[in-house]
Amino acid sequence: METVAVHSPLHLHLTHLFLFLLLLLLPLLLRVLLLFLRRQRTAASSTRLPLPPSPSGIPILGNLHQLGSLPHRTLRAMAARHGPIMLIQLGQVPALVVSSVDMAREVLKEQDHIFASRPPLKVPDLLFRDGGDVAFAPYGNYWRQVKKVSLLHLLSAKMVRSFGTVRREEVACLTDEISQACSSGPVDVTGALKSLTNHIISRVTLGSSSKREAWGRQIVDVLGEASMLAGAFHTGDYFPSLPWLSRLSGLEERVKRVFDVVDPILDDIIETHRRRSREDERETDFVDILLSLQEDPEMTSFISDGTIKGIVTDMFAAGTDSTHIVIEWAMAELIRNPETMKKLQDEVRSVAGSKQTLEEEDLVDGTDYLRAVTKESMRLHPPGTLLVPRELMEETTIAGYRIPKGARTFVNVWAIGRDPSIWEAPDDFRPERFLGSSVDYRGQHFELAPFGAGRRMCPGIGFSVTIIELALANLMLQFDWKLPDGTKEEDMDMIEAFGITTRIKSGLRLVATPRF
Numbered sequence: 001m002e003t004v005a006v007h008s009p010l011h012l013h014l015t016h017l018f019l020f021l022l023l024l025l026l027p028l029l030l031r032v033l034l035l036f037l038r039r040q041r042t043a044a045s046s047t048r049l050p051l052p053p054s055p056s057g058i059p060i061l062g063n064l065h066q067l068g069s070l071p072h073r074t075l076r077a078m079a080a081r082h083g084p085i086m087l088i089q090l091g092q093v094p095a096l097v098v099s100s101v102d103m104a105r106e107v108l109k110e111q112d113h114i115f116a117s118r119p120p121l122k123v124p125d126l127l128f129r130d131g132g133d134v135a136f137a138p139y140g141n142y143w144r145q146v147k148k149v150s151l152l153h154l155l156s157a158k159m160v161r162s163f164g165t166v167r168r169e170e171v172a173c174l175t176d177e178i179s180q181a182c183s184s185g186p187v188d189v190t191g192a193l194k195s196l197t198n199h200i201i202s203r204v205t206l207g208s209s210s211k212r213e214a215w216g217r218q219i220v221d222v223l224g225e226a227s228m229l230a231g232a233f234h235t236g237d238y239f240p241s242l243p244w245l246s247r248l249s250g251l252e253e254r255v256k257r258v259f260d261v262v263d264p265i266l267d268d269i270i271e272t273h274r275r276r277s278r279e280d281e282r283e284t285d286f287v288d289i290l291l292s293l294q295e296d297p298e299m300t301s302f303i304s305d306g307t308i309k310g311i312v313t314d315m316f317a318a319g320t321d322s323t324h325i326v327i328e329w330a331m332a333e334l335i336r337n338p339e340t341m342k343k344l345q346d347e348v349r350s351v352a353g354s355k356q357t358l359e360e361e362d363l364v365d366g367t368d369y370l371r372a373v374t375k376e377s378m379r380l381h382p383p384g385t386l387l388v389p390r391e392l393m394e395e396t397t398i399a400g401y402r403i404p405k406g407a408r409t410f411v412n413v414w415a416i417g418r419d420p421s422i423w424e425a426p427d428d429f430r431p432e433r434f435l436g437s438s439v440d441y442r443g444q445h446f447e448l449a450p451f452g453a454g455r456r457m458c459p460g461i462g463f464s465v466t467i468i469e470l471a472l473a474n475l476m477l478q479f480d481w482k483l484p485d486g487t488k489e490e491d492m493d494m495i496e497a498f499g500i501t502t503r504i505k506s507g508l509r510l511v512a513t514p515r516f
């Protein structure tokens with residue numbers, strides 16, 4: 001007997017639904033298929049592609065010994081001979097060095113998703129041994145969560161606005177300190193600016209505690225050493241199969257000394273906050289927020305005490321030096337270029353009128369030159385000359401070259417900032433070049449990238465630029481500046497000391513004359 005298939009209305013309905021969904025998803029499925037095929041093709045063809053040019057090195061060390069004490073300068077000289085994309089060999093590790101706008105865009109934007117990790121490095125490994133930080137964390141969920149926490153609770157535009165009083169009070173302390181110190185000779189500008197940024201970071205991170213100043217000062221003192229260590233090229237980082245090298249070179253011992261000082265301070269900070277948050281009602285600071293997140297079921301697995309120590313260390317290490325270094329370089333360039341300083345003084349003095357202090361609200365309009373000076377200073381002297389190293393997560397191709405997975409990646413923003421094909425008279429300090437120009441440092445213009453770009457971009461831009469502009473404006477308003485007797489502008493010592501931030505090696509001492 002013939003069987004007749006009887007379709008229930010429900011069955012017909014489900015079939016239609018299935019066809020409808022299939023139609024809806026077809027474009028997506030096709031896209032996935034195309035992506036898959038393209039990747040297969042790239043993988044197949046990339047094995048035939050050449051590696052980027054490389055300067056010749058020596059067996060075992062490769063190019064490591066050639067980097068010298070100022071690697072950003074050496075790498076620029078190498079790039080002049082070998083091109084804007086190089087694959088150098090640092091011990092056992094291949095390292096990609098990019099030195100042009102197009103190559104930087106490729107790494108920081110077009111292929112940012114695969115260049116978004118950080119390599120394992122000895123200094124952060126030893127320093128954050130019982131937790132993790134943000135800046136050196138490998139790409140992944142932990143990094144995503146802790147970066148979000150730092151952005152949301154400390155570095156967002158809203159939070160930065162809420163610290164306005166702290167900035168105002170601390171800039172007033174800076175100018176008072178200079179007024180008092182200047183009667184007895186040249187002022188230690190470097191020291192004064194370092195205290196400024198240290199105090200600001202301490203207040204917003206650690207809150208109002210009787211111990212806060214001591215904590216902040218101790219942390220910053222020892223972290224100076226850590227940040228120099230973290231920026232240097234250590235042989236141990238480039239021979240992963242020889243872990244004893246770091247011990248032999250004395251690096252482990254030096255980091256351990258930093259750890260032994262910082263760790264008990266951080267323990268004390270956490271314990272004091274934990275005790276007090278139960279006891280009294282006072283203004284909430286960043287450490288309080290991190291502690292409260294330990295009780296949030298979604299965050300609890302990410303925020304151990306070790307993580308809190310890592311995040312707080314990051315804020316001090318990444319925030320203090322980089323910010324004061326920008327103001328210091330700006331002051332050094334202004335004193336070397338008296339006409340430029342005069343222009344800036346004229347601008348801020350005209351905006352101030354009869355006021356003796358400038359507030360942030362005063363700087364909103366009519367201060368284009370101040371903003372141009374800040375940009376010009378970071379073009380010539382980006383604190384992180386090679387950014388913070390990235391690690392390539394999968395093999396890729398750039399400009400027809402094959403880049404191997406795991407390549408440690410350096411973007412030479414210092415060299416890009418001085419590239420004569422982009423900048424006229426690149427070594428001159430000329431803030432005018434930014435007047436009427438849309439180029440800025442917020443991650444869209446790769447010719448000016450002192451904060452990096454893409455996923456690993458610095459989250460502290462707003463936090464630091466508000467400090468830089470307010471401090472610089474008041475230093476220009478409230479004082480006249482000159483070099484100590486006997487020093488000529490052209491003789492000024494502008495030699496750099498390389499580290500995770502690159503500073504003026506000899507520091508900056510200037511003669512200040514108060515105007516009020």
Ligand code: HEM
Nearest residue numbers: 135318319322323384387388451452453456457458460464
């Ligand atoms: C003028 C001041 C500053 C400069 C020039 C600067 C520069 C940088 C650079 C170049 C990076 C690496 C970006 C990349 O890999 O693409 C970075 C990362 C970072 N910066 Fe800053 N920074 C400054 C201020 C600050 C401040 C004030 C804070 C916090 C208080 C901060 C926190 C961080 C953190 C947490 C990271 C790691 C981001 C990540 O890996 O996802 N920075 N900064």
